[in-house]
Amino acid sequence: MLYCVGDIHGFTGQLDRTLQLIEADGGADAPIVFLGDYVDRGPNAKGTIQTLIDGQAAGRPWTCLIGNHDLMFWRFVTSGITQDAHILSNKGWLHHRLGGNTTLASYIDADDLQAATGMTNFATEGLDPTPTDALNSLKELAQNAVPKEHLDWIAAQPRFYQTHEHTFVHAGLRVGVPLSKQTEEDLTWIRDGWLDSDADHGNVVVHGHTALDFPQHHGNRVNLDSGAGYGRTLVPAVLDGGKWFTLHETGRTALTPTT
Structure with a gap:
């Protein structure tokens, strides 16, 4: 079985x-x-x-x-990439429809997310398009908060x-x-x-x-x-x-x- x-x-x-x-x-x-x-x-x-x-x-x-969402997560944390040509709507990974905002909220403290984005509702609303300053801050927060073990695991799976x-x-x-x-x-x-x-x-x-x-x-x-x-x-x-x-x-x- x-x-x-x-x-x-x-x-x-x-x-x-x-x-x-x-x-x-x-x-x-x-x-x-x-x-x-x-x-x-x-x-x-x-x-x-x-x-x-x-x-x-x-x-x-x-x-x-x-899957593609796992790769988008990995690419954001490692390279700050939010866009992908396969998304025909041109929405970015931090748009609430894509859901990257909820993923970051599971790793990063809510106060830190608010400080980076100026939003109290980032976890539910997302932020797309993302201003450069907010994008850089979120990337830095993610790189500090997401365990290397999680990123290495995504990269290593078949x-x-x-x-x-x-x-x-x-x-x-x-x-x-x-x-x-x-x-x-x-x-x-x-x-x-x-x-x-x-x-x-x-x-x-x-x-x-x-x-x-x-x-x-x-x-x-x-x-x-x-x-x-x-x-x-x-x-x-x-x-x-x-x-x-x-x-x-x-x-x-x-x-x-x-x-």
């Missing part, structure tokens, strides 16, 4: 519930693949990353892939994971391109040309990134982003005997391909 968890986005309560469901179904040492996007929008990015680090350190067989019949990524694949030739940008950002493809990818591709109301099995791919980043329930899944199931307090429910 193999368990899989979609985008968490800093909602540690959802993560705790999910880990309890998995433990009840498969035991404390059940293998889990996490599909990335551990930060942004939710209130406790710091706690989410620490939970995953602690689980791996305790020897849990957890594979933690990296961008994909593969079994005999399944390929796990955050966002998807560039259709027709071998896995070895996929770019980090495609693995963590892609939607166009991917979500509408009915191509046979060889393996079934399991991903998150594109939020749904509930996981969906499309035959050639399985989308497990159930929208936790938008206040919906994080729904874990289990692969058992070649079949997919979602996990709930009431047990398993078959996740079958849509027609």
Whole structure:
């Protein structure tokens, strides 16, 4: 059996519930693949990353892939970058829709955030575009507050994971391109040309990134982003005997391909 968890986005309560469901179904040492996007929008990015680090350190067989939001967080702290060409709206990472503001608020004291931005509501409203002085102050605060362990962990985690019949990524694949030739940008950002493809990818591709109301099995791919980043329930899944199931307090429910 193999368990899989979609985008968490800093909602540690959802993560705790999910880990309890998995433990009840498969035991404390059940293998889990996490599909990335551990930060942004939710209130406790710091706690989410620490939970995953602690689980791996305790020897849990957890594979933690990296998503685009994790990379945006890493790039801001290391380089002060807030923009990304993949964001078609041109919103920056500190815009509340992207959620970088909540991630910083989970690491940095509220008084320090107010001093840097002049805002009492930065944690909920964000600041985009960000004035240069505020941007520099926030970067300095983040570099002092975010543990190096968290940044090194993001940098070190894999961008994909593969079994005999399944390929796990955050966002998807560039259709027709071998896995070895996929770019980090495609693995963590892609939607166009991917979500509408009915191509046979060889393996079934399991991903998150594109939020749904509930996981969906499309035959050639399985989308497990159930929208936790938008206040919906994080729904874990289990692969058992070649079949997919979602996990709930009431047990398993078959996740079958849509027609």
